[in-house]
Amino acid sequence: MFFKMRLLAPILIVSLCLFSCSEYQKVLKNDDVKAKYDLAQQFYDEGDMKRANRLLEQIAPKYVGKPQGERVMYFLADTYYQRKDFNMAGYQFERFVKSYPKSDKVIEASFYGAKSYFELSPRYSLDQTDTDKALAKLQNFINAYPDSEYFNEANAMAKELTTKKEKKAYEIAKQFNKIGEFDFTFLTPAVAAFDNFISDYPGSIFREDAMYYRFESASHYALNSFEVLQQPRLKEAKEYYATLKKQYPETKYADKADALLEKIDKQLLGFVAQEKAAK
Template sequence: MRLLAPILVFAVLSQSCSEYQKVLKNEDVKAKYDMAQKFYEEGDMKRANRLFEQIAPKYIGKPQGERVMFFLADTYFKRKDFNMAGYQFERFVKSYPKSEKVVEASFFGAKSYFELSPNYSLDQTDTDKALIKLQNFINAYPDSEYFDEANAMAKELTRKKEKKAFEIAKQFNKLGKFDFTFLTPAVAAFDNFISDFPGSIYREEAMFYRFESASHYALNSFEVLQKPRLAVAKEHYAALKKQFPETKFMEEADKLLEKVNEELEGFSPQGEAK
């Protein structure tokens, strides 16, 4: 009796596989449609996807075409083939702009691109694409049930781009300790970061490192170029203190400012007279 259950399960599975193979190979589109829908409802996305792929071209322009195209896109998404899911959901939206499923398709199309976004340290082309798709969805469907999730995903991607930009600027700053020519792009990168991400959690650090980069750049410059560069460094210090009066970098910033001021004293009228 204990062996009976596994044998029955095996027999059912074998019959199911046999039926699937038979329907897969024949030309009966209706049979393929029925079986694809059955597998979809059972959660067997691999076999449902293969059948929907076969019949989708046959249903173009037909009443069932809308349903088939949506299920095809959804099976790709559920199988985590996000490249194809994004493409198919976009096709669905273009083909059936008045469909009841257009909001859902637009959301999951955008989410497909979100899933393709890589780690912040890698190229962020897919992140940029996902942000555009999500922002388009948020703008188009502010009352959608998916609005909050779309907004959360957009914020996550923005934080990823934030971190990427911040780490690039920090890398220039770090390299500048060995080769001061890297400090010019460091200051520019921090300038861009502060401008592009005004509410960033890294803002205080960015403002300090901008001051640090500008200071070291000025202190390592030729004497004829030092004075205006030292003045710019002081402006960055003032900006840091204005926005973060109790900055956690207070001690480091003040010590660095002393060096900047010492150098500037040499350009005073008395110093120049010497």
């Protein structure tokens, strides 16, 4: 008996699946909006977001201005989100918020709309247009709903995106510094890029690194300049060293920075000796 039941179980499952598919295709093709609504609700509750989404797409325009319209529009947005179609999810959640600003779901929709854009943010090395958009959406949410249950998660996502943008800006400056090892003309834009980074991201986790590499870029640029241009550039590099040590007295770059400073001081002493000899 048990063996027979084991044989029957897969058959029953297949039969139910075939019936479900048949019912879905039948409802999908007819014009009965209520039948589509009920079946979409069933699929949504069962976690079948693909079929729920297809049905909701069809009936959403029919429910505009009707009592069920709010529910249909929210479920439609959520099915896109659950299917990881974050472009459409973000768009539909925004539509929901604009259409139903007094809804009980408006905070949740605002959050998941912003989170959809967060999910679209690419890795730091790529164009960060979507990251900027996501940051703006998250900041709007944080400002609008500081007491929301989603506040901490929104803050964490905003911080992650900010760090991603910082890393991109830092790596661009670092690349100038790296190329400058072979072509000293790149050290001037390296210093400028690190300057901009330090100014734009005062609380960045890369701030110490940026300050050191600004000093390193300026030092190498000064030390490899024509003698007539060296002295003011060496003094400028020393100022960057002083800023680094003031901000980070125990900097992890102390050994490298001190070694560079020694070269700069030695070169500057040579200019002092020349000036004395000229007198």
